[in-house]
Amino acid sequence: MxxxxxxxxxxxxxxxxxxxxxxxxxxxxxxxxxxxxxxxxxxxxxxxxxxxxxxxxxxxxxxxxxxxxxxxxxxxxxxxxxxxxxxxxxxxxxxxxxxxxxxxxxxxxxxxxxxxxxxxxxxxxxxxxxxxxxxxxxxxxxxxxxxxxxxxxxxxxxxxxxxxxxxxQGLPDKAFGASAIDALIHAMESFTSPRATAFTQMFSLQAMDWIIRGFQDMAAQGKAAREKHLEKFLLASAYAGIAFGNAGCAAVHALSYPLGAAKHVPHGEANAVMLLPVYRLYQEKRYDGSLRELCQHLAMLLDCPETTVWSRLEELLSVILNWKKLSGYGVTEAELADFAAVVMTKQKRLMANNYVTLTRADVDRIYKELC
CATH class of the missing domain: 3.40.50.1970 (Rossmann fold)
Structure with missing residues (x-):
């Protein structure tokens, strides 16, 4: 029920x-x-x-x-x-x-x-x-x-x-970008969570719409354009909070937590690092249901085919926030196994909300590709 x-x-x-x-x-x-x-x-x-x-x-x-x-x-x-x-x-x-x-x-x-x-x-x-x-x-x-x-x-x-x-008002560009992308990820992860419902997805979709439209305006007119969208960005964050508070977040957050804890990377930025690799792997493993619905909705917002949605989203988000490879944050290959172990043992609450099951090998793969 x-x-x-x-x-x-x-x-x-x-x-x-x-x-x-x-x-x-x-x-x-x-x-x-x-x-x-x-x-x-x-x-x-x-x-x-x-x-x-x-x-x-x-x-x-x-x-x-x-x-x-x-x-x-x-x-x-x-x-x-x-x-x-x-x-x-x-x-x-x-x-x-x-x-x-x-x-x-x-x-x-x-x-x-x-x-x-x-x-x-x-x-x-x-x-x-x-x-x-x-x-x-x-x-x-x-x-x-x-x-x-x-x-x-x-x-x-x-x-x-x-x-x-x-x-x-006056929030530094990096802090603003990291927080708004965090809200977008909340909306996306709650939308594809197995615990999602028609109610949570309604809030997820509206949050995505407000955030992406605001980002597009910022990309076209400069970051100062965010000022006319402040109420919508704030509402989008609350809507995404309602959605993930009911449906949960998943692997993007789970994989970001060891990076944030070990290297003191701001939460939204650490999430941005993990977002696209996780969703590309989801799509590789199974492309149907809520993941396909998400891609279709993003393709509509980004005005692109489904097949290019992740590259177009990456292009837009990189205008809003710069992020690095894991090595750029000081992560060594020797640390990756510890990161993956923490994800699989300490983040079960989040990993239970993945669109498809991700194994230890999957988590290792994402980290290695990002290092």
Whole structure:
């Protein structure tokens, strides 16, 4: 029996000021926001809130050490609501602080501790990629296991997701490109997942349409053209989050996680590296069903035959973001076997959503072709 769920109440606000006023942000709130966000958008707002800048506790992708450092800094402080304004790192970390117990973090992520929610959670994205505001998933790099892992539980759903296009203004080109491509991959992987339904595919297709049309405009008129598409990119990220929150992501994410954890490659960029090799292998192994429907839809958007859809998509995406071979990130051939082992043993949750089964030999092949 199929099911479909949208949990958070979704709000679209014109500005951070409007959001803070409507939600009465302040005393009793634990507020996650970078200093840049605080300086540019929260001046004079949210007075009395306990403020956390995750960059005081680490850099790059979220890790277990970062969470442990924040928890230690907050020891003894009380709050009634968690509010996070930021990218995927901030949102994924903040979700954990709305739980009754988050430590030891490795036991939580290995499901030895049952997640239970203790307070209201409000998530406000500042990128258009992770869709984390719509999902019940938190992703961390667990340093003890040398990989990323996902915690998937309904206690991690936000009570409110607030979309504010203003927050995408001034996002660096690389960060914007990586996050938007991440959202596109969420839409694609959820569309071809065996758990996809008519409901999830509806959200996946609309997200793809908005993202690709925006990318085409940027390719034709320059990257500044994204400014007129900010609301659509933000909505596309949320739509893709709804889709993959129900249908799941798959091998693209599974293969990207060891790269991100070992070489600190930003999540969206690591996904971009894996996207086309995974989908070309899917097509080689079996070309029918939802994969063929995906190719037909992309061919329509890209105005090309089905037979050239992957090369045309690569051409478009390379205008938006530059990525490298694995060797360009410092990956050696000796590390590939370890990467593949991590995928097959630690990423079973994601690999179960592949369009077709990928074996260890398939994973080895993709990594070797990319090195």
């Amino acid at each position: 199929q099911s479909f769920k949208i949990s958070p109440h979704i709000h679209l606000a014109a500005s951070c000021g409007e959001f803070c006023q409507e939600f009465q942000v302040g005393e009793g709130d634990l507020l996650f926001a970078s200093r840049r966000t605080q300086e540019h958008y929260l001046q004079g707002l949210g007075q009395g809130a306990i403020r956390v800048d995750y960059r005081d506790f680490g850099t790059g992708e979220p890790t277990d050490k970062m969470v442990e450092g924040i928890a230690a800094a907050l020891a003894g402080q009380e709050y009634k609501r968690v509010i996070a304004i930021g990218g995927g790192t901030i949102l994924d970390v903040a979700k954990l602080f709305a739980l009754q117990q988050l430590l030891p973090i490795d036991r939580l992520f290995q499901q030895e501790i049952q997640p239970r929610k203790k307070c209201e959670l409000v998530l406000v994205p500042t990128t258009c990629g992770t869709g984390s505001e719509m999902t019940n998933i938190s992703i961390l790099s667990l340093t003890s296991l040398s990989t990323k892992m996902g915690l998937d539980h309904d206690a991690l759903y936000a009570d409110h997701a607030v979309l504010i296009p203003e927050l995408l």
